[in-house]
Every structure is written in structure tokens, then in C-alpha cells.
Amino acid sequence: MSRWLLFSFAVGKGAAAWCWLVTGAPGLAWIFFFGADLLVLYHVFVPGAQGLLRVVTRFQTQEREVWLTIDDGPDLHDTPRILAALAQHEAYATFFLIGEKASRHPELVHAITEAGHEIGHHTNTHPVGSFWCAGPRRLAREFDMAMAAYSSAMGKGTVRCFRAPVGIKNLWLGRALRLRRLTCVHWSVRSWDSTARSPDDVADRVMSRVGPGTIILCHEGGRLHPAVRVHAVTEILKRLHEQGYRCVLPSAEQMRPSIRS
Numbered sequence: 641m642s643r644w645l646l647f648s649f650a651v652g653k654g655a656a657a658w659c660w661l662v663t664g665a666p667g668l669a670w671i672f673f674f675g676a677d678l679l680v681l682y683h684v685f686v687p688g689a690q691g692l693l694r695v696v697t698r699f700q701t702q703e704r705e706v707w708l709t710i711d712d713g714p715d716l717h718d719t720p721r722i723l724a725a726l727a728q729h730e731a732y733a734t735f736f737l738i739g740e741k742a743s744r745h746p747e748l749v750h751a752i753t754e755a756g757h758e759i760g761h762h763t764n765t766h767p768v769g770s771f772w773c774a775g776p777r778r779l780a781r782e783f784d785m786a787m788a789a790y791s792s793a794m795g796k797g798t799v800r801c802f803r804a805p806v807g808i809k810n811l812w813l814g815r816a817l818r819l820r821r822l823t824c825v826h827w828s829v830r831s832w833d834s835t836a837r838s839p840d841d842v843a844d845r846v847m848s849r850v851g852p853g854t855i856i857l858c859h860e861g862g863r864l865h866p867a868v869r870v871h872a873v874t875e876i877l878k879r880l881h882e883q884g885y886r887c888v889l890p891s892a893e894q895m896r897p898s899i900r901s
């Protein structure tokens with residue numbers, strides 16, 4: 641947790657105690673008391689909020705370059721097709737893989753890295769509903785089991801980025817990432833492909849917000865509508881190419897904190 645967030649939390653709780661005990665204003669005391677909690681919850685649940693740890697939401701570039709990221713794979717149906725589409729456009733992407741799926745399909749993990757793309761950490765079980773309240777031990781299991789699955793299957797490269805399930809963070813996350821030298825990378829543009837029914841709608845949404853240094857969030861796998869699966873990524877790649885954008889893997893330098901978010 642950043643110092644200013646910890647300080648704000650402590651001030652809120654202190655003000656609540658002061659209102660309750662000294663001024664005899666219980667209404668104000670409740671506001672300060674729960675206001676401090678809400679402030680912390682905001683930084684846990686809002687994907688781009690920076691109070692708990694530094695979250696990369698853009699990268700630095702002067703060129704027409706974007707960072708395409710694809711979550712929730714690997715997937716036997718989607719991953720090979722997405723790899724083919726990326727190759728067709730000479731584009732590179734980061735695949736934020738779920739550890740359990742990666743251990744079931746090591747050949748896909750290998751194929752991703754062999755093609756020059758990057759593996760990102762996306763937890764072992766993708767615990768959307770409970771990641772925010774997981775304790776340090778469970779968090780360590782999520783990290784280390786997934787990392788073991790990636791490491792045994794990767795052909796080359798290292799895992800340097802982490803993305804929390806649906807972007808919801810955890811009070812212990814900053815420490816867990818520091819220990820493993822991982823950077824938390826979320827996104828600038830959410831494609832909402834998980835809920836869409838048309839690849840054109842997804843591509844329209846993405847392209848209306850894209851610019852140099854944009855991080856685009858897409859997904860793969862059976863949770864997507866059949867009309868959107870793979871086709872949305874293909875359509876985005878086609879339009880990015882038409883508009884002169886390249887899909888690149890940014891360096892650590894380009895992810896520095898000075899980026900605007």
C-alpha cells in the first residue's frame with residue numbers, strides 16, 4: 641500500500657475516533673470511519689487505481705505502437721488461430737495465461753514463446769470472486785504454481801508482467817510482485833469482447849480509443865460468443881494495420897512510472 645493511502649486511511653480512522661469521542665458527532669464519525677474503508681476498496685477494485693501498487697496502464701512511445709494483450713488462455717481452439725493472425729500481420733502480443741490451463745496445454749505455451757510473443761502471469765486458477773481477499777499464503781500458491789507451469793513449458797523468454805483477474809487487486813499483491821520481480825500491467829482500452837456479440841462492435845470500441853502507447857485488453861477461450869472468439873482479435877489486427885499501428889512488446893523502460901495513466 642502506498643504511503644499516502646496508508647496515511648489517508650489512518651487519518652480517516654483517527655478523525656472518526658475524534659468525532660465520536662471528542663466532538664460527540666456520531667454521524668460524522670461514521671462517515672470518516674467507512675470513508676477510509678471505501679478509499680482502500682476503491683484502490684483494490686478499480687483496475688487502474690494506483691494506491692496499492694504501481695499499475696502500468698500505458699507505455700511510452702512516440703510511434704504508432706500499441707500493446708495487444710490477450711487474457712485467459714491458452715485455449716486449444718483459439719490460441720493457434722490467434723497466433724496465425726498475429727503472424728499474418730507481423731504483430732506481437734502478450735498472452736496472460738491461467739496457470740492451470742497452461743499446465744494442461746504446455747505445447748501452446750511453447751508455441752506462443754517460439755513465435756516471439758510473451759507470456760504474462762494471470763494467476764493459477766483465475767479466482768475472480770476471491771482474489772481480492774486472498775491471504776499471503778494463497779497468493780503465493782497462485783503465483784508459484786502458475787509460474788512453475790509457464791517455466792516448464794516456455795521455449796524462451798521470461799515472465800515479467802502480471803495481470804490480476806478482471807483487474808481486481810489485493811492488499812498483499814505489491815509485496816508478492818516485488819518478491820517475484822513482476823510488474824502489474826492492466827490496460828488503457830478494454831475491448832469488452834467477453835460480453836460482445838459482434839467482432840465489429842469490439843473493433844469499433846477499441847479503434848475509437850486507440851493511440852500511441854495504448855494497452856489493449858482482449859480475451860480468448862470458450863467464454864466468448866462464438867461470433868467474437870478469435871474474430872474480434874483478427875478484426876482489431878486488421879484495422880490496426882490499416883491505420884499504421886504496430887503491435888509491439890514494450891521494454892521495461894517504456895513501462896516506467898512517469899507514464900500518464
Ligand SMILES: [Zn+2]
Binds near residue numbers: 766806
Ligand atoms: Zn482474466
